[in-house]
Amino acid sequence: MRDDESGVLSKFRQGDADAFEALFRTHQRSVFGWVLRIVRDPDAAEDVTVEAFWRMHLAHARFDPARGFEPWARRIATHAAVDWLRKQKPESGMAPELWERVPAVAGSDSAITTEIREKTARAFSRLPAKLRVAALLAVVEERPHREVAEALGISVTAVKLRVFRALRLLRKDLSEQGIKP
Amino acid sequence: MTNDRKKGSGAGEQASATPSSLNHPHDISGGAGDQDAERMKQLLRSALPPLGDQQEPDRDLWPAMLRRFDEQNTPRASRVPWFDWALAGGLVAFAAIAPRAIPVILYYL
Numbered sequence: 001m002r003d004d005e006s007g008v009l010s011k012f013r014q015g016d017a018d019a020f021e022a023l024f025r026t027h028q029r030s031v032f033g034w035v036l037r038i039v040r041d042p043d044a045a046e047d048v049t050v051e052a053f054w055r056m057h058l059a060h061a062r063f064d065p066a067r068g069f070e071p072w073a074r075r076i077a078t079h080a081a082v083d084w085l086r087k088q089k090p091e092s093g094m095a096p097e098l099w100e101r102v103p104a105v106a107g108s109d110s111a112i113t114t115e116i117r118e119k120t121a122r123a124f125s126r127l128p129a130k131l132r133v134a135a136l137l138a139v140v141e142e143r144p145h146r147e148v149a150e151a152l153g154i155s156v157t158a159v160k161l162r163v164f165r166a167l168r169l170l171r172k173d174l175s176e177q178g179i180k181p
Numbered sequence: 182m183t184n185d186r187k188k189g190s191g192a193g194e195q196a197s198a199t200p201s202s203l204n205h206p207h208d209i210s211g212g213a214g215d216q217d218a219e220r221m222k223q224l225l226r227s228a229l230p231p232l233g234d235q236q237e238p239d240r241d242l243w244p245a246m247l248r249r250f251d252e253q254n255t256p257r258a259s260r261v262p263w264f265d266w267a268l269a270g271g272l273v274a275f276a277a278i279a280p281r282a283i284p285v286i287l288y289y290l
Contacts, residue, residue, distance in 0.1 A: 024243060033236040040229070046238055050245045120228035139222045140229050167221045 009065035020060070023069060024053055030070065031077045034151075037141050038081035038133055048084050052077035071150055078133065078151040085129040116179060123173040127166055134162035135170075 011019035031052055036045035055076050056063075063072060124132065130152075137148045138159060149156045174180075276283050 021243065024246060025241075028242050029237045032238045032242070033232075033234065036236045037232050040232070042239070046240075046242060046245065049238070049242055050249055053242075053246055054249050116224070117228040120224055124225065124229065135225065136229070139225055141231050141233075164218075167218055167225075170225065171217070171221055 006065065009063070009069060012060055012069075013063050013065055015060055020057055023056075023073075027069065027073055028053070031073055034074055035077050035081045038078065038136055039084055040136075044084060048080050049077065051084075052080040055080060074151050075153055079153075082129050082133055085132060119177055119179060120170070120174065123170055123177070124166075126173065127169055131162050131166040131169065134159050135166035138163050139167075 008019045008022050012023055028049060032045055032049045035048045035052065036042060039045050039048055052073070056073060059076070063069075124135070127135070134148060134152065137143045137151065138145055145156045145159045149159045152159065154162075276286075
């Protein structure tokens with residue numbers, strides 16, 4: 001870690017406003033990108049990013065500069081995003097109109113019909129928030145389980161278990177709708 | 182980076198497996214449960230395409246952060262619960278309708 005970075009982190013821990021602004025400007029893009037993966041709505045991701053930085057500001061005294069800012073920020077942002085998901089009504093977070101606003105990096109499988117995709121997305125939005133986040137990060141975004149575990153503040157085994165439960169519940173929901181993946 | 186994506190699980194394949202056939206995450210025996218889980222993952226990725234690493238906000242979020250600070254610094258009077266305002270409004274209305282009751286109310290306060 002460079003001396004100037006270390007100095008900024010130490011100042012932030014002491015509650016220095018300029019240090020907070022410097023960290024905000026440095027990390028807002030990465031935090032936004034991470035939050036967007038979870039909430040999948042650019043407007044909401046902006047709000048959640050601001051909320052996450054607000055929580056970081058409030059928790060500055062508990063920040064440990066030796067552990068680095070990025071993992072700490074990501075964990076707080078993840079919890080802010082989970083809280084946002086919990087406040088949403090089921091099926092409101094994955095509306096098809098929102099998918100179009102978010103550019104995807106990979107094409108979808110043409111063998112799976114639009115109707116099945118929509119039903120899958122809606123069934124997914126009905127899952128508990130903590131299962132959804134684990135599945136989104138580990139399965140959809142294909143982030144390493146260790147990274148997901150750090151962001152959620154749980155063990156790698158717990159991440160695998162949440163993904164397993166998410167897929168099982170999703171499959172059950174789809175089966176009840178007559179869809180057999 | 183991938184976690185545990187496996188090959189050979191066509192997206193359009195039809196299967197008659199039941200939900201319970203998804204293997205437990207600690208079960209390393211493989212088999213049909215793994216294929217079911219892989220199909221579910223593929224279906225999920227198809228329904229919710231990955232967003233990747235290159236997503237950025239359309240604008241600088243620092244002004245929004247400053248607004249958040251301002252909101253927290255606003256006087257407490259502007260954050261009085263609606264019920265308190267309604268109660269105060271009711272009392273004022275009552276006093277306007279029955280002004281003679283004001284001394285009685287004040288006596289019992």
